[in-house]
Amino acid sequence: MQIFHNANYNFIKWRWHALVVSVVLIWGGVLAMYFKGGLPMGIDFTGGTVVVVEFKNPTHEDVVRKALDPVSTDKVVQAYGRETGKNQIMIRLPLAGGEEQGASLEEGAKRIEAALNNANLNPTIISKDIVGPQVGKDLQSKGIWALLTALGGIMIYVAFRFRLTFAVGAIVATFHDILITIVFLWAFHYDMSLNIIAAILTIAGYSVNDTIVVFDRVRENLRMMRREPLDEVENKSVNQTLGRTIITSGVTFLAVFALYLFGGEVLRGFAFTMMIGVITGTYSTVFIAASIAIILSRRTPMQGAAAKARTARA
Numbered sequence: 001m002q003i004f005h006n007a008n009y010n011f012i013k014w015r016w017h018a019l020v021v022s023v024v025l026i027w028g029g030v031l032a033m034y035f036k037g038g039l040p041m042g043i044d045f046t047g048g049t050v051v052v053v054e055f056k057n058p059t060h061e062d063v064v065r066k067a068l069d070p071v072s073t074d075k076v077v078q079a080y081g082r083e084t085g086k087n088q089i090m091i092r093l094p095l096a097g098g099e100e101q102g103a104s105l106e107e108g109a110k111r112i113e114a115a116l117n118n119a120n121l122n123p124t125i126i127s128k129d130i131v132g133p134q135v136g137k138d139l140q141s142k143g144i145w146a147l148l149t150a151l152g153g154i155m156i157y158v159a160f161r162f163r164l165t166f167a168v169g170a171i172v173a174t175f176h177d178i179l180i181t182i183v184f185l186w187a188f189h190y191d192m193s194l195n196i197i198a199a200i201l202t203i204a205g206y207s208v209n210d211t212i213v214v215f216d217r218v219r220e221n222l223r224m225m226r227r228e229p230l231d232e233v234e235n236k237s238v239n240q241t242l243g244r245t246i247i248t249s250g251v252t253f254l255a256v257f258a259l260y261l262f263g264g265e266v267l268r269g270f271a272f273t274m275m276i277g278v279i280t281g282t283y284s285t286v287f288i289a290a291s292i293a294i295i296l297s298r299r300t301p302m303q304g305a306a307a308k309a310r311t312a313r314a
Contacts, residue, residue, distance in 0.1 A: 007239040012231045015291035022176055022288060029183030039186050042193035043076055048094045049108035049130060052080055053116065053123035055087040064089050065265060067119035071111045074191060078266060088126060147201070151175075154208050162215050169292035170211045173284035177207045177277055184276045185269075195270040203277030206252075210245065210285040215293075217241050230297050234290040242286075249282040 033039055053064075065077045072093050080090035093108045109128045116123045151171055159167035178200055190196065217237040225233050253275060260271035 007242050009239060009242070010235060011238050011286050012235040012290065012294065015287060015294070018283075018287035019291055022180070022284075026176070026179045026183065029186065030179070033183070033186050039182060040074075040189075040191045042191035042196075043074065043092055043094050044194045045192060046094055047130070048092050049128065051091045051093075051109050051112050051128045052126040053089055053091065053112065054126050055089070055121060055123055058087050059089065059121060061089060061264070063119075064091070064116065064121070067121060068112065068115050071115045076266070147204070151204070158212065158215070162219055163297075165293045165296040166215050166218075166289075168296055169289040170208055170215070172292045173211050173289035174204050174207045176284050176288050177203055177280040180280045181273060181276045185273060188272065190269050190272060193269060195267065196273050199270045199273035199277065202274065203281060206277065207281040207284060210248070210281050211289045213244065214238055214241050214285055214290065218290075231294050234294060238286055238290060245282060245285060249278055253278045 061077045061079060065075070068075055068077065068091065074094050076090075076092040078090045078092075080088040091112055093112070109125060113123060113125060151174060154174075155167040155171050157167075158170050181200060181203060185192070185196065214234075214237055217240055218234055221233050221237050221240075225236070256271045256274040256278065259267055260275060263271055
């Protein structure tokens with residue numbers, strides 16, 4: 001399916017404008033997060049109180065979640081025991097700072113029960129427990145190293161298959177997408193959780209894949225446009241792959257947007273992260289990756305230099 005016929009938009013002309021907008025957005029967001037306490041961590045990182053409650057009648061998670069709004073805004077409410085025919089729901093609250101675990105456990109269970117009784121849900125406490133963070137410091141450091149190792153491998157692959165400047169452009173575009181996504185997560189008050197970490201890792205792969213498609217077309221065009229400067233070659237390549245980029249990004253965005261609308265509260269953070277990542281990934285593919293490669297390359301075609309030399313000798 002072709003949605004653009006002979007597209008000839010001058011994207012490279014706006015590379016400096018795009019770079020300035022990205023730098024201002026990233027640094028502005030990072031500084032705002034720094035002075036306002038950083039990106040808040042979810043229960044997966046901080047631990048919390050887990051309480052399983054049972055109801056006499058089938059009760060939806062959204063009803064329970066709304067009833068618990070006065071107790072905590074940072075809570076996890078999930079169906080539990082539905083496969084056995086029981087109307088049970090698992091509720092997870094963050095640990096209260098400065099409290100003993102036993103005191104926090106009892107306090108959390110009492111607040112949950114009181115809030116549900118006030119909503120006339122009449123729950124029965126089945127179990128209550130204290131859980132530690134699922135992502136400890138050791139696992140966090142291993143995750144960071146795993147991400148850096150993966151990006152390093154991608155950089156080596158792109159440098160070997162294309163050229164080093166392209167590899168740097170792909171990695172910069174990937175970090176650009178991740179940082180802007182984190183800024184938007186902070187701006188829209190999303191806590192960092194395991195679902196969001198999974199979405200960020202998915203965004204990294206999506207961004208690199210989108211960028212490599214453009215770079216592959218650049219490599220093909222370099223063989224046919226040897227006398228042309230790199231910025232013209234890259235601009236033509238972006239236009240040639242523009243239809244594919246729009247279709248792929250548009251379909252992906254519609255899928256995650258539907259997940260955001262109908263996937264429920266548990267998947268909303270994941271879907272929101274993916275939506276921002278798809279938009280920034282498309283933007284960085286068109287503007288950032290190619291711009292970085294051009295800035296680092298400053299390519300002067302050898303054929304053109306040879307032709308000028310022959311003309312001068314003649």
